[in-house]
Amino acid sequence: MNVLLLGVGLQGKAALHDLVTSGVEKITAADLDLEALKGYCQFRGYDGRVRCERVEAADPESVGLLLARKPDVVIDLLPAKFVTQIAQQAVKHKVHLVNTYYVTPEMRILAEEAVRSGITVLPEFGMDPGLDLVCLGHTVRCLDSLESLASYGAGFPEPKAANNAIKYKVTWTFAGVLNSYLRPGRFIRDGKIVEVDARRMFAPEYLHTLNLEDLGELEAFPNGDALKYLELLNLSSKEVKNMGRFVLRWPGHSAFWRTLVDLNMLDEGSVEVDGVPVNRRNFLQASMEPLLQYGPGERDVAVIRIDAVGMKDGKKTRVVTSCTDYRDLETGFTAMTRTVGFTTSIGAQMILKGDIAKPGILTPVRDVPFVRFAEELRQRGIQVSTHAYPVS
Numbered sequence: 001m002n003v004l005l006l007g008v009g010l011q012g013k014a015a016l017h018d019l020v021t022s023g024v025e026k027i028t029a030a031d032l033d034l035e036a037l038k039g040y041c042q043f044r045g046y047d048g049r050v051r052c053e054r055v056e057a058a059d060p061e062s063v064g065l066l067l068a069r070k071p072d073v074v075i076d077l078l079p080a081k082f083v084t085q086i087a088q089q090a091v092k093h094k095v096h097l098v099n100t101y102y103v104t105p106e107m108r109i110l111a112e113e114a115v116r117s118g119i120t121v122l123p124e125f126g127m128d129p130g131l132d133l134v135c136l137g138h139t140v141r142c143l144d145s146l147e148s149l150a151s152y153g154a155g156f157p158e159p160k161a162a163n164n165a166i167k168y169k170v171t172w173t174f175a176g177v178l179n180s181y182l183r184p185g186r187f188i189r190d191g192k193i194v195e196v197d198a199r200r201m202f203a204p205e206y207l208h209t210l211n212l213e214d215l216g217e218l219e220a221f222p223n224g225d226a227l228k229y230l231e232l233l234n235l236s237s238k239e240v241k242n243m244g245r246f247v248l249r250w251p252g253h254s255a256f257w258r259t260l261v262d263l264n265m266l267d268e269g270s271v272e273v274d275g276v277p278v279n280r281r282n283f284l285q286a287s288m289e290p291l292l293q294y295g296p297g298e299r300d301v302a303v304i305r306i307d308a309v310g311m312k313d314g315k316k317t318r319v320v321t322s323c324t325d326y327r328d329l330e331t332g333f334t335a336m337t338r339t340v341g342f343t344t345s346i347g348a349q350m351i352l353k354g355d356i357a358k359p360g361i362l363t364p365v366r367d368v369p370f371v372r373f374a375e376e377l378r379q380r381g382i383q384v385s386t387h388a389y390p391v392s
Helices: 010-021 034-044 060-067 080-092 111-117 131-141 174-180 253-262 280-291 335-353 370-379
Strands: 002-006 026-031 050-054 073-076 096-099 120-122 145-157 185-189 192-196 208-212 216-222 242-249 270-273 276-279 300-312 315-326 384-390
Touching: 002 010, 002 060, 010 026, 010 034, 010 335, 026 034, 034 050, 060 080, 073 080, 073 335, 080 096, 080 111, 080 120, 096 335, 120 335, 131 145, 131 300, 131 315, 131 370, 131 384, 174 280, 185 216, 208 300, 216 253, 276 280, 300 335, 315 335, 335 370, 370 384
Parallel strands: 002 026, 002 073, 026 050, 073 096, 096 120, 145 242
Antiparallel strands: 145 300, 185 192, 185 242, 208 216, 216 242, 270 276, 300 315, 315 384
């Protein structure tokens, strides 16, 4: 196996660790800061196992030179703005690709060329999206017909680490968190499609609570457009009574952010302070992010939960697929970096082993074998379970 890893940030470090510990024969890791990458590999004891390279993601030639060496598969964990360019380069050089990002329209254009070249492109393969989508497809396939479907994805501090004013800490870029907190959503409630304005996602009418056995009560708010998965699941909005994708947080989270949204603090616009223009969102990010970091002994929680109700063998049945992971204090990897980074590494290795062999632009919803994937996660200490219950 010959794997090229582009981007060795928070998630990339977990992916690199998994590639090394999985015994991948040839690994090239590339990042903008080559010296920092070399130092990290030396610190982790990866010397001799990993070839370190510098990559300038904004320069297609820099990326192209690495892909021209013909790795078997490339894992793209560079910033999202480079996702289309990396996909174009991968298809051009006929290299399989795994990334964690939603498919862009420009990537869709590459589908036919990828098929002709026998190239597998596996996007949306991190934690959310990714692990959740594999579980989503599996759960729906456990039923003969579907009545309701709720998908939950979350990363937050475990109770004793939720020790700041908003009971939340950052395990990925805070800029990404803020971007996700101001986007529209769609879900189905009581047979009707509900459109959620970006500025209203934290409104009380869109919230509900969920009680998890190991964690207690959490609040849920909309997570983007759930309806785009109807076609992938072979479902119709006319047959599904309730369907949504939701984020989970500790109670009170939505009220706090609703206030900031109402005060325009998440807007991209600028205000003048002492004659200097200041971007509101950038100010908020710079002010809050240092206060939202995990301490050395603190753990985060990553949760995926798919809850579906429908008919199975003529009986009304509820199927729940769930995964809860915690930070590994021995390695230091957070639950978020484990469920993202390990997942991308597993995806790349499943492609190389032939477990995922279909060419083209794939979707985790239907193109990743659930049992095989869940077993790979289990070997890494990440448990995924499915349970079915009769509904009276």
